Amino acid sequence: MGTPILIAKKSSDHSQDIILHSEFANRHGLIAGATGTGKTVTLKVLAENFSRIGVPVFLADAKGDVSSIAKAGSSNPKFDERIQSLGIDSIPFEASPTIFWDLFGEQGHPIRTTVSEIGPLLLAQMLNLNDTQEGVLAAVFRVADDQGMLLLDFKDLKAMLKYVSENSESLKAEYGNLSPASLGAIQRNLLALGDQGGDQFFGEPSLNILDFIQNDEKGRGYINLLAADKLMNTPKLYATFLLWMLSELFEKLPEVGDLDKPKLVFFFDEAHLLFDNASPALQEKIKQVIRLIRSKGVGIYFITQSPLDVPEDVLGQLGNRVQHALRAFTPKDQKAVKTAADTFRANPDFKVDEAITQLAVGEALISCLDEQGTPQIVERGMIMPPYSSFNPITPEERQALMANSIVAGVYENVIDRDSAYEILQRKVAESEQQVQAQAEAVEQAKQQAILDKEQEKQAKLQAKEEEKAAAARAKMTQDVIGTFAKSAARTLGGPTGQKLVRGLLGSLFGKR
Numbered sequence: 001m002g003t004p005i006l007i008a009k010k011s012s013d014h015s016q017d018i019i020l021h022s023e024f025a026n027r028h029g030l031i032a033g034a035t036g037t038g039k040t041v042t043l044k045v046l047a048e049n050f051s052r053i054g055v056p057v058f059l060a061d062a063k064g065d066v067s068s069i070a071k072a073g074s075s076n077p078k079f080d081e082r083i084q085s086l087g088i089d090s091i092p093f094e095a096s097p098t099i100f101w102d103l104f105g106e107q108g109h110p111i112r113t114t115v116s117e118i119g120p121l122l123l124a125q126m127l128n129l130n131d132t133q134e135g136v137l138a139a140v141f142r143v144a145d146d147q148g149m150l151l152l153d154f155k156d157l158k159a160m161l162k163y164v165s166e167n168s169e170s171l172k173a174e175y176g177n178l179s180p181a182s183l184g185a186i187q188r189n190l191l192a193l194g195d196q197g198g199d200q201f202f203g204e205p206s207l208n209i210l211d212f213i214q215n216d217e218k219g220r221g222y223i224n225l226l227a228a229d230k231l232m233n234t235p236k237l238y239a240t241f242l243l244w245m246l247s248e249l250f251e252k253l254p255e256v257g258d259l260d261k262p263k264l265v266f267f268f269d270e271a272h273l274l275f276d277n278a279s280p281a282l283q284e285k286i287k288q289v290i291r292l293i294r295s296k297g298v299g300i301y302f303i304t305q306s307p308l309d310v311p312e313d314v315l316g317q318l319g320n321r322v323q324h325a326l327r328a329f330t331p332k333d334q335k336a337v338k339t340a341a342d343t344f345r346a347n348p349d350f351k352v353d354e355a356i357t358q359l360a361v362g363e364a365l366i367s368c369l370d371e372q373g374t375p376q377i378v379e380r381g382m383i384m385p386p387y388s389s390f391n392p393i394t395p396e397e398r399q400a401l402m403a404n405s406i407v408a409g410v411y412e413n414v415i416d417r418d419s420a421y422e423i424l425q426r427k428v429a430e431s432e433q434q435v436q437a438q439a440e441a442v443e444q445a446k447q448q449a450i451l452d453k454e455q456e457k458q459a460k461l462q463a464k465e466e467e468k469a470a471a472a473r474a475k476m477t478q479d480v481i482g483t484f485a486k487s488a489a490r491t492l493g494g495p496t497g498q499k500l501v502r503g504l505l506g507s508l509f510g511k512r
Helices: 022-027 039-052 066-070 077-085 115-126 131-146 154-166 168-175 180-195 235-252 280-296 331-342 352-356 395-403 420-493 495-511
Strands: 004-010 017-021 029-032 057-061 098-102 223-227 264-269 298-304 320-323 363-367 379-383
Touching: 004 022, 004 039, 004 363, 017 022, 022 298, 022 320, 029 039, 039 057, 039 066, 039 264, 039 298, 039 379, 057 066, 057 235, 066 098, 066 223, 066 395, 098 395, 115 131, 115 154, 115 235, 115 280, 131 154, 131 168, 131 180, 154 168, 154 180, 154 420, 235 264, 235 280, 235 298, 280 298, 331 352, 352 363
Parallel strands: 029 298, 029 320, 057 223, 057 264, 098 223, 264 298
Antiparallel strands: 004 017, 004 379, 320 363, 363 379
16 A cells, blocks of 8 residues: 655645555656746655655756755745645655756766667767668667677767778678768767767766665655756757666666555656657657556656647656646647646536636646546645745755765766777777888888899999909900010020020930
8 A cells, every 4th residue: 555645735625635646656647837837846845755755756957946855944924824825834844865966967976878878779869860870870889789899988989980981881781881971960960969068978987777766764765856957958968868767767677566656756857858859769769668667666757838748648648647827828828728628537616728727826737546546536736835945055055965975976987998999099000000010011122122223233333343353354464475475486586595496496306
């Protein structure tokens, strides 16, 4: 059996309570209404009540005013008048246990995930890619997987896109046409996302989504408050980030069926951003997650101005509804009023479509599931006052709470593991070394050829010189012999020579 959560008093009779049953809180819900009608107070009242019964909460603070939930409220004449009109003597003011988070790490603990964990489908939504570009991005992820390159942070993805772009021809046979135009568009959109601060979202340590599901020493569920005022400037990043968290919860939490109370309640402010311009594939994924995640014990509550912001097949799954005032100045406004009225189970005491335009600030039309899980007749009620302050906490109070947080120091220091960027850097370095070695080898061969040619030239010159020297020596020898012969001839031609010849002849002939 669950716990009844008091969220409002009937407008017609303040002694009658309007209850949300905790065992059906995972059947999702809607808080809708025009700006300034009291949606933020309703959000705080629900979040505080869930926390008090031990249910952790995640919600985004789009304007910075929900941070007041971390500070106890206080009395003032206007507040006292309000609670007395509801028949309440006093409010036990109390701060809710709060953990502050921030994608940019400025107003809370940083939240990161890896590129691989977010995947090509959600990343394509974040980068606003068309179907063709989404297909090319999916192929880039496949190349990284096949080549064992981890895609962890922003520079990994940039390096991988550059690698695929430079090698698209060689990859074409296995992965299809990797259009340079599509790759260029992805790279440009990625740079734009980085300029908006999206690069800080990718990296390690990656968020452990189960850190959102914790209780304090009193058994109260922690309220995980995301600072989203800066994040709202990049609505694609905001919507994709929250959808990623839902997907992570869906994948990591076990099936639990129906519980007495949810394991986590997730408030999605500015809900229209989740559905605007989403691709058909992504819209189908959103609907699937919303439809199935309640079996994991998670309740999703959409906060938006008009029920028209939520697709009809999603709207039909929202069992707990709080509708604040709507204005009916334009045909679109009138359609929104009619849509809101048609989603409630009619009350014979008043006309719902008329009541929606007449509600006071802090007043709402409320319909929750009863003890059997059936939608109750819509009631007109005054939202209960919150236990926390109406004034946002100061930066100093925020820093003090962060310093004493149960996750302080867990996510602050970035880890840069060896991943695609480093692997590709080494490949480039190795390639450059090979090119340099080849260039050096070519240059060395060139120099060797020049040296060999010079040596050959020197050898030829030396041989020529040696030939000249040999010729000179031969000529000198001939000259010496010739001179000697001439000298001998002259000598033999004289008396002595004649005698010598005769003597010899005479001797020879004499022996004869």
